[in-house]
Amino acid sequence: MAQLSQDQLKAEVGRAAIRYVTPGTIIGVGTGSTVAYFIEALGEMPSPVAGAVSSSERSTAALRALGIPVLDANEVDHLDLYVDGADEIDPNGCMIKGGGGALTREKIVSSLAERFVCIADASKRVDVLGTFPLPVEVVPMAEASVVRRFAAGVLGTSGTAVLRRNDDGTPYVTDNGQHILDVRGLRIDDPLAMESAVNDWPGVVTVGIFARQRASLCLLGTPDGVATLTFG
Numbered sequence: 001m002a003q004l005s006q007d008q009l010k011a012e013v014g015r016a017a018i019r020y021v022t023p024g025t026i027i028g029v030g031t032g033s034t035v036a037y038f039i040e041a042l043g044e045m046p047s048p049v050a051g052a053v054s055s056s057e058r059s060t061a062a063l064r065a066l067g068i069p070v071l072d073a074n075e076v077d078h079l080d081l082y083v084d085g086a087d088e089i090d091p092n093g094c095m096i097k098g099g100g101g102a103l104t105r106e107k108i109v110s111s112l113a114e115r116f117v118c119i120a121d122a123s124k125r126v127d128v129l130g131t132f133p134l135p136v137e138v139v140p141m142a143e144a145s146v147v148r149r150f151a152a153g154v155l156g157t158s159g160t161a162v163l164r165r166n167d168d169g170t171p172y173v174t175d176n177g178q179h180i181l182d183v184r185g186l187r188i189d190d191p192l193a194m195e196s197a198v199n200d201w202p203g204v205v206t207v208g209i210f211a212r213q214r215a216s217l218c219l220l221g222t223p224d225g226v227a228t229l230t231f232g
């Protein structure tokens with residue numbers, strides 16, 4: 001049998017996540033190429049969801065295009081389910097997220113949810129977080145100081161933070177009007193401590209470590225099928 005491509009694995013887990021969705025409920029929806037398949041599958045449910053709280057303008061547009069009502073996060077005080085991808089996921093369900101720039105809203109929406117179902121292809125599974133450059137959303141006037149703090153080191157590891165840019169060289173601007181630093185070279189042995197430490201720095205809006213709001217389970221797309229990883 002031919003090997004499935006990374007994109008096919010993303011499609012498999014995106015579709016598989018539908019089994020956790022209860023028709024008629026309001027769910028939280030993440031952002032990214034894997035979530036795009038999940039949204040597609042949501043649109044095909046025979047009994048649809050009542051609505052979704054979205055984590056990005058991109059996902060909002062995709063949901064609305066399928067006729068799925070999008071609610072503001074302020075209108076909802078609890079969600080049973082949040083479904084989103086990850087850039088890396090460790091053996092405890094801690095993740096690096098934000099490769100697509102949506103980390104802040106993803107953290108807000110996932111914080112409302114009882115259960116975080118992560119959907120990812122097998123390349124995202126790591127033993128220690130940090131190979132994928134860590135996205136950090138920052139207020140622009142704090143960029144230089146945050147770059148210096150990572151270079152000086154935090155919790156025994158240091159990294160090189162670089163401003164994320166668009167193809168035309170202009171700074172990438174998030175849905176919240178802020179910038180992103182991508183930090184290379186970190187070894188994140190204690191994701192919870194690192195999340196807290198970086199969150200405390202002035203000017204940091206959101207660090208792309210999801211350790212407080214880690215995944216409850218992960219549907220991992222592997223060449224042998226979809227594996228379900230659960231985290232205690």
Ligand SMILES: O=C[C@H](O)[C@H](O)[C@H](O)COP(=O)(O)O
Nearest residue numbers: 032033034085098100101102
């Ligand atoms: O900001 C983007 C999100 O955190 C995504 O969930 C993450 O980057 C994974 O994206 P993809 O499913 O495209 O690999």
